[in-house]
Amino acid sequence: MTVGNPTTDAAPGATATGAAVEIDQVAVRFRTKKKDTTALRDVTLRIAPGEFVAIVGASGCGKSTLLKLVSGLLRPSSGQVRLDGEDVRGPRRDIGYVFQRAALLEWRSARRNILLQAEMRRLPKAQARARVDELIAMTGLTGFEDAYPNELSGGMQQRVALCRALLHRPPVLLMDEPFGALDALTREQMNVELRRIWRETGTTVLLVTHSIAEAVYLADRVIVMTPRPGTVAEVIDVDLPAERDYGRTMSDPVFARVTGRIRDLLGATTSAD
């Protein structure tokens, strides 16, 4: 019942590897009236606790599908998904989810939108309030607690969505193109803050993004996917220092090399587009 502490005594053997997320030879096929679509095939991944992993790939290659598998919102057609050593069988509560659209409730203020997470989980009120204050301070929302979504900029709305996703201290944070709708400047600012927040919280992050720069700046590893049916084309380690100043990182030769490599891979694999 209690949330916050990710440690589990899950099935013996399953946790032997100590991975936060394990995806084992997973395939996903969607069946609709008109046709069958293979969204993912033979995907195998292992993500260590506390790791920041970015996923890039062409539109429709199954990136969102991958996150939905990890969260249990979707069941694989074949293969296995394990979260924190446990088989994922249904929607998981021990994750935080951020979508491209902030998906805020219009009738709730920023603070009460964040509190939705606590209400649904029936967390003690006082504790939840304290946590919200903490998150608001951490994400730079101070002063906007009582504003309604329509009074907030896109970046501010995403901060609220991020706070909501972090409220219960999830061991794994799933982000599906969270900054895709933001302007370039706000996006950079959010990147810097997300990097800092990740370092403060130690959460495992899976970030889907269209921006190669964003992926490389933020992640320890970047997973490059092939076009549909998606599978892992290459996993690239980002050998940048943990402390990443934005400007300095952008001009780092490692950054140039890694982004170049990803661009090559995507160019080679998305030539159909």
Added chain:
Amino acid sequence: MAAQSTIEQPGRTSPPDRPTPAARRPARPGAAALRFASRTWRPAAVLAAILVLWWVVTAAELVKPYLVPSPSATFDVVRAQPGYFAHHTWITTYETVLGFVIAIAVGVLSAVVMVYSPTVEKSLYPLLLFAQVIPKIAIAPLFVVWLGFGLSPKVVVAVLMAFFPIVISTVTGLKSIDPEMLQLSATMGAGPAQTFRKIRFPAALPHLFAGLKVAATMAVTGAVVGEFVGANEGLGYVILQANGNLDTPTLFAGLVVMSLLGVVLFVVVELLEHLLLPWHASRRTDATTTTM
């Protein structure tokens, strides 16, 4: 503080200004009255123009007075028998409101069941459509046969009239929820009841209110149709009696009171909407740069 608080496009710009409270609700009662006046003067002017036109047509005797009575003759009828009109207005109001409330309860409930059970939806929808397309005036006599001359047949017709827009709008509202919002709710460990109460139902309210506004006016029509078919009180009865006696001033008075009843009910629903949904987009005065 109002002087300099120009609300520069709340949103979209970065860094955004701090939203002022004025963006949400008018600060002083005077401002509220002003806003009300600025909203109502146009329809009031149109209404006045119609009255003037009515008066001109009758005063110039363009139409025979026994066909169209003058406004003053019409109002005199009401002034002469205030108790009579009050009584019959009360009866129709009672039937209308009762029918409207029952229609809301039944309509919202069936909409919820239909949204959560596709099987029920598939089997209920044709029935609903059938109940809607059948002319109420044609089946109203049947209700009189079944239920007698009392209030109940009028209430039933009012319910039948008001029910359909409520069901349709509620179903639309409940279905228009962002699927990502529901997925998010699932990852929060929320059950169906919690998701409904905190997310789905509030999100459907703007649609529901659109349906309620249509339904409110339909309920009045329903009650009067019920009275036409068989009644010894209510505005429908007043109109029917006056028609039989070729008493056009009373007939017109009945019509005016009936329309007012519909308008009042509509306004009540709208006020309720303003109170309950201050957040809704249709109410936002966009990009207000207040210069006061």
